[in-house]
Amino acid sequence: MNTVTDSRLRRAGSLEKSPRLSQWLRLECDGTVSVFSGKVEIGQGILTALAQIAAEELGVTLERVRMVAADTSLSPDEGVTSGSLSIQDSGAALRRACAHARALLLERAAERLGVPLGVLEVEDGTVRAVGRSTSYWECSDERLFDRNVEEDASLSGLPRGRRVVGVSSPRRDLPDKIAGRPRFVQDLVLPRMLHGRVIRPPHGFAGLDALDDAKANAIPGVVAIVRDGGFVGVLAEREDAAIAAQRALRSAASWRAAPPLPQDIHSWLKENAVDHRVISEKSDAEAKSREARTLAASYSKPYLSHASIGPSCALAQFEGDKLTVWSHSQGIFNLRHDLAMTLGMPEEAVIVRHAEGAGCYGHNGADDVALDAALLARAAGNRPVRVQWMRDDEFGWAPCGPAMALELRAALDSRGNVVAWQHDLWSNGHSSRPGRSDQPALLAAWHLAKPHDRPPAINMPLPAGAADRNAIPLYDFPNQRVVNHYVREMPLRTSALRSLGAYANVFAIESFMSELALAAGADPVAYRLLHLSDPRARTVIEAVSRRADWSAWRPREGHGHGIGFARYKNLGAYCAAVAEVEVGHEVRVNRLTLAVDVGLVINPDGVRNQIEGGAIQSTSWTLKEQVRLGERGIASLGWEDYPILKFSEVPAVEIELIDRPELPAVGAGEAAQGPTAAAIANAVENALGVRVRDLPLSPERIITAIERQ
Amino acid sequence: MSERFRLTVNGAESTVEADPDTPLLYALRNDLALKGTRFGCGTGQCGACFVLVDGHAVPACDTPLWSVAGKSITTVEGLGAPGALHPIQQAFLAEQAAQCGYCTSGILISAAALLARNPTPTESEVRAAFDRNLCRCGSHNRMVRAVLRVAAGDRT
Numbered sequence: 001m002n003t004v005t006d007s008r009l010r011r012a013g014s015l016e017k018s019p020r021l022s023q024w025l026r027l028e029c030d031g032t033v034s035v036f037s038g039k040v041e042i043g044q045g046i047l048t049a050l051a052q053i054a055a056e057e058l059g060v061t062l063e064r065v066r067m068v069a070a071d072t073s074l075s076p077d078e079g080v081t082s083g084s085l086s087i088q089d090s091g092a093a094l095r096r097a098c099a100h101a102r103a104l105l106l107e108r109a110a111e112r113l114g115v116p117l118g119v120l121e122v123e124d125g126t127v128r129a130v131g132r133s134t135s136y137w138e139c140s141d142e143r144l145f146d147r148n149v150e151e152d153a154s155l156s157g158l159p160r161g162r163r164v165v166g167v168s169s170p171r172r173d174l175p176d177k178i179a180g181r182p183r184f185v186q187d188l189v190l191p192r193m194l195h196g197r198v199i200r201p202p203h204g205f206a207g208l209d210a211l212d213d214a215k216a217n218a219i220p221g222v223v224a225i226v227r228d229g230g231f232v233g234v235l236a237e238r239e240d241a242a243i244a245a246q247r248a249l250r251s252a253a254s255w256r257a258a259p260p261l262p263q264d265i266h267s268w269l270k271e272n273a274v275d276h277r278v279i280s281e282k283s284d285a286e287a288k289s290r291e292a293r294t295l296a297a298s299y300s301k302p303y304l305s306h307a308s309i310g311p312s313c314a315l316a317q318f319e320g321d322k323l324t325v326w327s328h329s330q331g332i333f334n335l336r337h338d339l340a341m342t343l344g345m346p347e348e349a350v351i352v353r354h355a356e357g358a359g360c361y362g363h364n365g366a367d368d369v370a371l372d373a374a375l376l377a378r379a380a381g382n383r384p385v386r387v388q389w390m391r392d393d394e395f396g397w398a399p400c401g402p403a404m405a406l407e408l409r410a411a412l413d414s415r416g417n418v419v420a421w422q423h424d425l426w427s428n429g430h431s432s433r434p435g436r437s438d439q440p441a442l443l444a445a446w447h448l449a450k451p452h453d454r455p456p457a458i459n460m461p462l463p464a465g466a467a468d469r470n471a472i473p474l475y476d477f478p479n480q481r482v483v484n485h486y487v488r489e490m491p492l493r494t495s496a497l498r499s500l501g502a503y504a505n506v507f508a509i510e511s512f513m514s515e516l517a518l519a520a521g522a523d524p525v526a527y528r529l530l531h532l533s534d535p536r537a538r539t540v541i542e543a544v545s546r547r548a549d550w551s552a553w554r555p556r557e558g559h560g561h562g563i564g565f566a567r568y569k570n571l572g573a574y575c576a577a578v579a580e581v582e583v584g585h586e587v588r589v590n591r592l593t594l595a596v597d598v599g600l601v602i603n604p605d606g607v608r609n610q611i612e613g614g615a616i617q618s619t620s621w622t623l624k625e626q627v628r629l630g631e632r633g634i635a636s637l638g639w640e641d642y643p644i645l646k647f648s649e650v651p652a653v654e655i656e657l658i659d660r661p662e663l664p665a666v667g668a669g670e671a672a673q674g675p676t677a678a679a680i681a682n683a684v685e686n687a688l689g690v691r692v693r694d695l696p697l698s699p700e701r702i703i704t705a706i707e708r709q
Numbered sequence: 710m711s712e713r714f715r716l717t718v719n720g721a722e723s724t725v726e727a728d729p730d731t732p733l734l735y736a737l738r739n740d741l742a743l744k745g746t747r748f749g750c751g752t753g754q755c756g757a758c759f760v761l762v763d764g765h766a767v768p769a770c771d772t773p774l775w776s777v778a779g780k781s782i783t784t785v786e787g788l789g790a791p792g793a794l795h796p797i798q799q800a801f802l803a804e805q806a807a808q809c810g811y812c813t814s815g816i817l818i819s820a821a822a823l824l825a826r827n828p829t830p831t832e833s834e835v836r837a838a839f840d841r842n843l844c845r846c847g848s849h850n851r852m853v854r855a856v857l858r859v860a861a862g863d864r865t
Contacts, residue, residue: 043809043846170805177810178801180745180785187744240735309749309757309845310811358811359846391750605805613808613847639754647839650849
């Protein structure tokens with residue numbers, strides 16, 4: 001491992017890639033500060049948190065900070081807004097950039113006022129000393145920030161009193177969204193804009209045989225039917241006409257039959273792994289010699305849909321040989337790269353501007369629809385084109401969160417303590433995002449007359465990992481072996497879904513820990529603590545069991561409680577969850593209690609919102625969700641086939657935040673998913689005396705588990 | 710064939726020229742530039758496009774233009790008095806009751822319809838009323854609290 005040396009050389013967060021101070025902020029003549037971040041708002045409140053960090057370090061009020069929407073022609077390239085990394089990447093960079101900016105401005109102010117630095121007082125960008133004053137805006141010029149960010153010099157010696165960071169500032173985007181003002185990419189209107197829709201087969205893509213476009217062409221307002229190989233789209237003056245034409249073309253297209261899908265996907269994954277990587281191995285012969293008995297269990301997770309409420313949307317416009325795209329992509333620079341590759345254009349000729357979309361929860365159709373819009377815009381002269389996917393486009397064609405199979409095995413000593421642990425997982429890769437392959441990772445690129453190859457989904461390396469994210473337990477097991485079995489062939493296209501493999505790995509590890517506790521005759525909370533030395537881990541488990549009154553639980557018929565724990569990626573936020581459930585003909589989660597440690601808390605209400613949202617979404621995944629496989633494609637194409645948790649099914653959620661102002665701030669968006677799933681599964685076992693190891697914990701699964709008993 | 714429709718939207722008369730089967734959603738968003746009503750599913754199953762038609766919350770994606778001629782339509786933009794937010798919108802802000810905000814307009818419409826017929830709903834009545842709306846981010850409990858805040862008369 002060479003990470004220690006590396007971390008000394010590396011600059012903080014995204015400064016590594018974008019070291020110039022001028023890339024991060026600019027003082028405007030209207031008395032505001034423009035702050036540039038490559039991270040984007042996806043409903044997680046990141047622009048509010050980043051504005052707080054900037055305001056804090058600069059010494060200005062939040063109102064003066066203007067967060068500039070990410071744009072490939074303006075913003076630092078910060079890769080993808082994913083993996084709960086925005087606070088670490090962008091926050092760390094902005095913190096240092098703004099602190100350095102402040103130091104430079106104060107130096108200028110001291111000169112201007114003819115006083116030593118030490119006597120200056122700053123309030124909201126006004127600098128005062130000995131009865132005179134100046135301001136940041138008077139002290140800056142174009143060249144002041146034209147230099148590299150100095151990290152150490154800038155952070156030292158600046159007086160601190162946290163006033164903006166650590167406060168629950170209201171979200172800056174919510175007034176628009178609650179008033180119903182246009183805010184989303186879906187709401188953008190450009191002059192002379194055309195509406196586009198794309199036609200895809202009702203099963204996997206294998207090629208277009210024939211297309212009769214007469215009916216669609218006859219619809220008033222249809223401007224063009226665009227065809228390039230198996231890519232078919234329509235352009236119309238009105239959106240409703242584009243949709244009507246899409247419908248007409250769907251019934252007039254004959255598609256080559258796609259190959260059949262494996263129906264038992266978990267067995268199929270186990271049979272088709274091509275790479276078997278041991279990612280953790282520990283051995284201790286003495287401990288092994290105390291082995292008294294072994295237990296084993298298999299778990300599974302189905303394909304999940306991102307299931308955004310707002311289907312993906314993009315706008316595109318050619319002006320001469322330049323293309324501008326408006327997109328809610330999580331990675332606008334990577335999208336630009338793959339758009340340019342597909343269209344055979346130089347990257348400099350493409351600008352991607354971020355505009356907010358509905359919550360995406362990972363890699364959904366956002367990038368794909370941007371290429372759809374660009375391909376249709378190419379046929380629209382210089383008129384802009386807006387494309388929004390329909391509901392079934394999104395369910396049928398956006399990447400899915402991968403299905404996973406897991407096998408766990410443990411050896412216990414005579415007292416029931418774990419002396420050996422084995423974890424095997426089988427999965428496709430968890431990322432097929434754009435910008436990471438020599439082939440474009442954009443749907444339409446694979447269907448053109450000159451098609452590109454579809455790149456396989458890959459896994460990012462550990463320690464963060466992807467399929468194997470959180471597969472290495474945080475517990476102190478003397479013998480341990482964890483193996484990631486990678487499956488390259490993809491029956492369904494898979495990519496990143498919030499928390500990647502952590503959801504299934506934590507579900508399996510934490511289910512198994514409770515199974516072992518039961519076998520050892522131990523309390524599940526005490527059993528975890530017995531195997532866990534990390535003090536922050538112990539603290540969240542103790543905090544959640546206290547808050548949930550774990551030890552005061554009284555067993556009742558059909559009721560159960562359970563616990564789950566993880567540190568996200570083994571690097572990020574610590575989170576422990578307790579679920580209380582009631583099982584009748586289906587599982588009802590009555591209450592979730594979570595304790596979370598994200599280090600320094602930038603915005604307490606923002607963290608709570610993310611943890612609560614993550615826990616509720618995980619409850620939905622865990623109880624209800626699975627992509628249904630038809631013979632040759634996805635069969636769950638609407639909400640009736642892919643139900644999610646309803647308001648009346650949402651549990652009460654309580655959150656205990658453990659603030660650690662002395663520790664670095666980490667993200668909160670993906671900490672709760674794994675622990676919540678395991679807590680619910682453990683609570684179901686506690687209620688029924690029956691273990692359900694295959695997700696989702698649907699009524700059918702529970703009946704099957706009871707019958708099998 | 711296109712026809713002219715006279716619609717009453719947010720108290721104002723307007724005219725839309727479109728096919729009678731055009732869903733109200735597209736007339737609102739594209740002809741009348743009221744973007745607060747949003748497309749979610751096109752089949753009335755998610756609630757993102759809810760508007761009030763004569764006081765009832767209905768999906769605009771599934772409501773043909775011909776069926777609303779002469780009726781009173783209220784969109785999220787028209788919930789409050791001119792220049793002011795409706796109390797339920799103020800309560801959503803106070804509770805920070807959203808994440809991505811895409812489902813928010815439709816849920817505000819459901820809330821307004823509920824409060825108009827039952828100014829003091831219980832928590833389970835609020836949840837039952839919201840079961841026609843989907844939220845994916847997990848902001849459900851905050852939204853329920855916002856309605857209860859209005860019901861309690863606390864409009865801060």
